[in-house]
Amino acid sequence: MTVSAQGVAREGVIDLSGGAGPLVSQRWLTERLRDPSVRLVEVDVDPKQYAAGHIPGAIGLDWAKDLQHPTRRDVPEPGVLAKLLGERGINERHTVVLYGDSANWFAAYAFWLLKLYRHADVRLLDGGRSKWLADDKLPFTTELPSFAPETYRIGAIDLSLRATVAEVLPLAVAASARAGARTHAGADAGAHAGAGATSLVDVRSPDEFSGKIIAPPGLNETAQRAGHIPGAISIPWGSAVNPDGTFKTEAELRKLYIEDKGVRANAPAIAYCRIGERSSHTWFVLRYLLGLRDVKNYDGSWTEYGNLIGAPIDKA
Amino acid sequence: MKVQVESERDLQRRVFDSVLDMLPDVDNPTPLVRVRDAVPSGSVLLAKLEWMNPLGSVKDRAAWAMLRGLEEAGELGPSRPGRGVVEPTSGNTGFSLAALASMRGYPVRAVVPAKVPLEKRLLLRLAGAELDVTNDALCPLPGAEDGAIGLARSHARAQPDKYVMPNQYENANNTLAHEHTTGPEIWHQTGGGVTHVFAALGTAGTAMGLSRFLKAQNPLIKIIAVQPSAGHDVPGLRNVSELGVSKLYDPALVDRIVEIPYERAYTRAARLLRREALRAGPSSGLIFEGALAVAADEPIGLGVMIFCDDVLKYTASMAKHLPELGDAGGPA
Structure with missing residues (x-):
């Protein structure tokens, strides 16, 4: 079977042997469903999915209610997140395995959030919810887990994983200036950022990148202006996954992100999208599947940048 | 009034023991009606009125x-x-x-x-x-x-x-329904003379079932799938790029895919109502557009178009795409 063959190959490449890596297979998880050191957590785009059924023992977290600051636009405060996780039976020593719908889209956001607060051992289930659902032999239930409350000792926020507008704006201004220099002095003059320069990866849809639309239809969170951050590379987040929701192989990802699209392998990278969730998925790809050392998620993303007065914007 | 139903259905008097006995098959087919508006001479196109199914659609x-x-x-x-x-x-x-x-x-x-x-x-x-x-x-x-x-x-x-979960995207009976009913109906109703069949793709069940049955009768019959342009807004239909959700679709069973700018589904549906008194829904409008596109390339000896459902439940969509309908005087 190609799927399992690919899984084995990937485990070899990024050292998942023995379950040491951040991306785990269904088999790895089925062997640990009753392991008291493991807590399985489902985070969906649509929370109705968890209520309709989930992997036995999975704790359901709602990305909008549980994993956002209730008032300001921000991640939850550490005390609030620690209380929530503790109440649901999770402590900071647990191996937390995340999965969700839409190819782990919001599960990857939860992964980033837990890493932001320095949770030591976080994993992502390859293929997420849909691949598990597709296999009738794997258990599935509506029964809610009941773990005894724990005390979760949360770490200080790790700013090396989070880009702010203060970091992004100078990159945009510099890229814009380089493009201006090219226009005035010919294609070769000062055209390219240096080899060590930060790669900006825009993971939104091509129409959002080009500025044809500001946001996908029907979404409330939007911006005043359409387009993308100057210098950004367009790689829609879904390019990283197969139709069954599993991640592509390390070789395929390397070809796409680094060889074809020009993400610099030995330089910092920043991923952004519209509200900072889709980009968590790409952040995971760049940091853990391609092994880039310095990768940040710009969670302000387009709904912050596209509202800034005077910020340079590129279209098309 | 005393009605005697001798068997489960009396097709001559059109009296049925239950709605289930009204469901179409070769003995009780949905109608085929000729459409003339805009059809070039040398081509004959018949619409199969699937809204005549008991619950109003194919x-x-x-x-x-x-x-x-x-x-x-x-x-x-x-x-x-x-x-x-x-x-x-x-x-x-x-x-x-x-x-x-x-x-x-x-x-x-x-x-x-x-x-x-x-x-x-x-x-x-x-x-x-x-x-x-x-x-x-x-x-x-x-x-x-x-x-x-x-x-x-x-x-x-x-x-x-x-x-x-019946799962229309995977259930073989979705395709078989058309292999066992729609296909034989068309074959019988056209006296074996059908040359082209035009169908849209949603689960692909209709096109697959028709192709299996009709090509077994006559391999020269062309099965033509009509699809809306990408990014479309035609309910119930898929562009082939979106067909990954269907496990039924086999491209080998389709002779040609015709892509139509989706807005034309709406203009054509309105015109079918005004010129032919056919209450065709947007997907039927799209299929007719596809048939006309093929008729512009080659004469269609006897084409059958699957008109999936009628326009009555799409008035809001029609208004969205046909601004000339106006607000019809505002809310009642």
Whole structure:
């Protein structure tokens, strides 16, 4: 079977042997469903999915209610997140395995959030919810887990994983200036950022990148202006996954992100999208599947940048 | 009035013992009617009026075939008391399935994407279905299962005693319904003279079933799929790029795919009503456009177009795409 063959190959490449890596297979998880050191957590785009059924023992977290600051636009405060996780039976020593719908889209956001607060051992289930659902032999239930409350000792926020507008704006201004220099002095003059320069990866849809639309239809969170951050590379987040929701192989990802699209392998990278969730998925790809050392998620993303007065914007 | 029904159906007097006996087959086909407006001379196009199915769309055929299949397999019925069906649906399949399953005494849960208009959701409730409304994938992945399919599958997986999922995207009976009824009807109604069949793709069940049956009768019959342009807004249809959700689609069974700018589905449907008194819905408008595009390239000896359903439940969509309808005087 190609799927399992690919899984084995990937485990070899990024050292998942023995379950040491951040991306785990269904088999790895089925062997640990009753392991008291493991807590399985489902985070969906649509929370109705968890209520309709989930992997036995999975704790359901709602990305909008549980994993956002209730008032300001921000991640939850550490005390609030620690209380929530503790109440649901999770402590900071647990191996937390995340999965969700839409190819782990919001599960990857939860992964980033837990890493932001320095949770030591976080994993992502390859293929997420849909691949598990597709296999009738794997258990599935509506029964809610009941773990005894724990005390979760949360770490200080790790700013090396989070880009702010203060970091992004100078990159945009510099890229814009380089493009201006090219226009005035010919294609070769000062055209390219240096080899060590930060790669900006825009993971939104091509129409959002080009500025044809500001946001996908029907979404409330939007911006005043359409387009993308100057210098950004367009790689829609879904390019990283197969139709069954599993991640592509390390070789395929390397070809796409680094060889074809020009993400610099030995330089910092920043991923952004519209509200900072889709980009968590790409952040995971760049940091853990391609092994880039310095990768940040710009969670302000387009709904912050596209509202800034005077910020340079590129279209098309 | 005293009506005597001698057998289950009296086709001459059109008296039926139940709606189930009205469902079309070769002895009781849905009508074929010639369409002349805009058809170049040398081509003959007939519309197969699937809105004449008892519940108003082509989907009666698949819905009933899938329910019967589940009953015959013992997945529904006396051996599974209390078990009902759950299905992801954008409208017609759900409506047919809900009414037919309710009639047979099975509970129905329909999982509907939020983009489905309120009028269609209300029809599902009227037919007895419980509804789950899902948020559409905000940035859908090509080929990935959308939220509605995943949620319906979840109910069936987590509560198998309560639900079985017919799954029109995978159920072979969806295709077989057309192999056993629509195909033989067309063959018989045209006296074997059909040369082209035009169908749209949603689950691809219609096109696949028709192709299997008709090509077995005459391999020269052309099966032409008509698809809306990418990014379309035609309910119930898919562009081939979105067909990953269907396990039924086999490109080898289609001779040609004609892509039509989707806005023309609406203008053409309106014109069919005004010129031919055919109450064709947008998907039928699209199919007719596809047939006209082919007729511009080659004469169509005898073309049959599958007109899936009528325009009556699409007035809001029609108004959105045909600004000349105006606001019809504002809210009543």
